[in-house]
Amino acid sequence: MKVLLLTGLGALFFAYYWDDNFDPGNCRKLGAPKVFYIAADMASPEVPERVVQFALDKLGGLDYLVLNHLGAAPAGTRVRSSQSTRWLMQVNFLSYVQLTSSALPSLTDSKGSLVVVSSLLGRVPTSFSSPYSAAKFALDSFFSSLRRELDVQEVNVAITMCVLGLRDRASAAEGVRGITRVKAAQGPKAALAVIRGGATRASGVFYPWRFHLLCLLRSWMPHSRAWFVRQELNITTPPAA
Numbered sequence: 001m002k003v004l005l006l007t008g009l010g011a012l013f014f015a016y017y018w019d020d021n022f023d024p025g026n027c028r029k030l031g032a033p034k035v036f037y038i039a040a041d042m043a044s045p046e047v048p049e050r051v052v053q054f055a056l057d058k059l060g061g062l063d064y065l066v067l068n069h070l071g072a073a074p075a076g077t078r079v080r081s082s083q084s085t086r087w088l089m090q091v092n093f094l095s096y097v098q099l100t101s102s103a104l105p106s107l108t109d110s111k112g113s114l115v116v117v118s119s120l121l122g123r124v125p126t127s128f129s130s131p132y133s134a135a136k137f138a139l140d141s142f143f144s145s146l147r148r149e150l151d152v153q154e155v156n157v158a159i160t161m162c163v164l165g166l167r168d169r170a171s172a173a174e175g176v177r178g179i180t181r182v183k184a185a186q187g188p189k190a191a192l193a194v195i196r197g198g199a200t201r202a203s204g205v206f207y208p209w210r211f212h213l214l215c216l217l218r219s220w221m222p223h224s225r226a227w228f229v230r231q232e233l234n235i236t237t238p239p240a241a
């Protein structure tokens with residue numbers, strides 16, 4: 001039996017793959033002998049360790065840790081206050097580090113997998129997303145470095161970084177309304193890509209696939225990358241104050 005811990009939107013994200021609202025009862029119908037959940041605010045620094053301890057107490061250990069919770073700032077905003085940036089860094093980066101640090105001993109024992117759901121904005125910077133993009137870049141740097149450290153120490157824990165685009169959920173669409181021309185990716189297909197990546201212990205997942213090419217352009221042809229990014233922006237709409 002494999003044991004899985006999903007954070008934040010993780011449960012909703014995977015439930016959406018089955019075109020259903022999250023219900024622990026549905027997990028049991030799919031064969032899970034035990035399902036536990038805890039409500040937690042990742043903006044509170046003391047919460048991440050408590051979530052992992054809850055999982056360990058209930059389940060006895062972990063085989064998979066899927067990090068998919070997020071805190072989002074309205075797209076297009078000019079506000080870059082230190083307070084809002086600090087909040088975003090806690091939710092979108094520091095809590096990921098805390099959860100990983102707490103869960104790593106158990107994942108090491110089980111030779112498990114760590115799945116980090118991130119964003120294209122963590123690989124390719126774009127306009128009107130400075131604090132959010134900073135947190136996502138921090139994720140990519142931290143977990144890429146951690147992968148190298150585990151490899152050197154011969155620790156058999158896989159790290160899968162998932163680079164996803166805008167998902168076709170109402171809240172996501174509303175957040176970027178009037179700012180971008182990017183078409184939302186289909187949620188079920190994005191979820192399936194994450195599931196496959198984690199199950200096969202892949203080092204990276206890109207969905208849609210063209211994001212991989214865009215990430216490569218970042219190093220190969222930076223000017224071309226900037227042109228592609230600019231085409232996706234609706235620059236005729238002024239950013240919110």
